[in-house]
Amino acid sequence: MSGAGGLNRLRQAIGQLNTAERRVAEWILANPTQMSSLTVRELARHSQSSQSAVMRLCQRLQFKGFPDLKMQVLADIIRSETPTSFAFTEIKPDSPFHARLADLQQSLVSSIQMTLSGISIELLQTVSDLIHPEARILAFGSGASAVVAKDIQQKLQRLGYAVWAAEDFHTAAVLATQFGPKDLFFAVSYSGRTTDVIEVARIMDQQQVNVVAITQYGVSPLRDLATLVLPVNANEATTRVGATGSLAASLAVIDSVLLYHVNRYPESSAAQLQRTRKIVGSHRRSN
Numbered sequence: 001m002s003g004a005g006g007l008n009r010l011r012q013a014i015g016q017l018n019t020a021e022r023r024v025a026e027w028i029l030a031n032p033t034q035m036s037s038l039t040v041r042e043l044a045r046h047s048q049s050s051q052s053a054v055m056r057l058c059q060r061l062q063f064k065g066f067p068d069l070k071m072q073v074l075a076d077i078i079r080s081e082t083p084t085s086f087a088f089t090e091i092k093p094d095s096p097f098h099a100r101l102a103d104l105q106q107s108l109v110s111s112i113q114m115t116l117s118g119i120s121i122e123l124l125q126t127v128s129d130l131i132h133p134e135a136r137i138l139a140f141g142s143g144a145s146a147v148v149a150k151d152i153q154q155k156l157q158r159l160g161y162a163v164w165a166a167e168d169f170h171t172a173a174v175l176a177t178q179f180g181p182k183d184l185f186f187a188v189s190y191s192g193r194t195t196d197v198i199e200v201a202r203i204m205d206q207q208q209v210n211v212v213a214i215t216q217y218g219v220s221p222l223r224d225l226a227t228l229v230l231p232v233n234a235n236e237a238t239t240r241v242g243a244t245g246s247l248a249a250s251l252a253v254i255d256s257v258l259l260y261h262v263n264r265y266p267e268s269s270a271a272q273l274q275r276t277r278k279i280v281g282s283h284r285r286s287n
Contacts, residue, residue, distance in 0.1 A: 006072030007032060008110075009061045011233045014217055015118025020053035021060065028073065030218035035073045040066050104244060107234075111245030112252045114233040118217075119253065124260040126228060130184045130210050131156065131261060137163040138179065138204075140172040141188030141214075142196050148188045148214060148250045155258050160272040169196040176203040187213045190232055190246040192220025201225040214250055230257070 010025045017025055027047035028035060035043075044051045054066065063069040131137070137156060139149035146167060153165035166172035179185065185204040189197040192215040201211050205225045213226035216234065223229055230253045234246035262269035 006063075006069060006074075007076045008114075009063075009072070011217065012114045012117065013061055014233070015120070015231070017057070017060070018053075020049045021057045023047045023049045024054050024057050026218055032073050032077055035070050038070075107245040108248045111234040111249040115231070115249040115252055116256060118231050118233055119256055121260070123228065123230070124257060125264075127212055127230065127257050128261045128264055130212065130228075131161065131257075133161070134182050135161070136179060136183045137161055137186070138166060138172065138175050138183075139163065139186040139188065140166045140197060140200055142169075142194050144247050145188040145190065145194070145197070145214075145250070147247060148254065149186065151251055151254055152186050152188075155254065158273060158276045159258075159262070159269055166200075169199065172196070172200045173203060176200050176207070176209075179204060179207055179209045181208040181210075183209050185209050185211045187211055187215075187222055187226065188250065189213070189222050190216050190234065190250065192216060192218070192222040194222075198222055198225065214253055216246070 007029065010029055014022060014025050014029075024043065024047045027043070027049075031046075034046075038046070040051050040054050044054050047054075058066055058069050061069075063072065137152075139152040141147075141149040146165075149165040153163045156163045164175055166175060176185070185201065187197050187201045187204075192213070198221050201213070201222060202225055204211050210227045211225055212228045212230060213222050214230045214232060215222050215226075216232050232246060232249045232253060234249050262273075
């Protein structure tokens with residue numbers, strides 16, 4: 001891990017940190033530009049942690065001390081702000097295209113690895129507890145997050161659950177008014193700041209519906225409304241051609257939930273999957 005940038009080191013390790021260290025790491029990730037002017041004491045105060053937690057974090061992530069942590073974070077910020085000929089960092093027509101493919105591969109692989117390493121078995125079990133035959137389930141996301149919502153619908157419907165994936169705010173809001181404490185809402189927004197998703201999450205929260213947010217680390221309005229958070233840790237530029245690492249990592253999160261759930265209930269899951277496979281199979285050509 002010592003070869004990674006400062007911010008990436010924090011993202012990669014955040015799932016393995018204790019509570020005090022995690023508060024420090026999440027504050028840095030949410031406020032990286034403020035790091036250069038802070039002392040250890042000030043960072044501890046801002047993150048509602050302790051000076052010893054800050055120093056333990058530096059040691060655990062193999063920084064040479066607090067100044068090294070600040071320097072590595074500052075270097076990441078400078079790299080991210082380095083001007084190019086285009087606003088989108090993936091557009092580099094003067095460099096070999098195989099280099100762009102290598103960057104894409106690295107982004108996808110590292111995003112999935114960092115995300116899955118931050119999800120505990122205990123968290124998957126808690127989410128699985130909320131997926132039961134009596135629950136009605138709604139998944140909603142805008143833009144690329146809508147792909148994740150549709151994936152949730154397709155996979156859980158195959159297991160026999162009552163699932164909807166709303167494609168616009170009005171549909172999601174109308175459905176939300178009919179949900180209650182036994183039901184479940186998957187709120188998908190990598191930024192955690194998509195207003196349509198936040199508004200539906202707020203309706204669900206008011207009706208005591210369990211809200212599972214699929215979103216990035218750090219403070220956000222969506223996290224404040226969530227019952228549980230399935231954290232996504234993506235390695236991609238803020239200004240980008242399209243969601244790549246965040247989309248792949250979000251889909252991997254859903255796969256991890258599904259994989260845990262079907263292994264927890266193997267007989268009923270296998271029986272339902274076989275029924276749906278048989279129905280769909282009749283529409284598949286053999287040659």
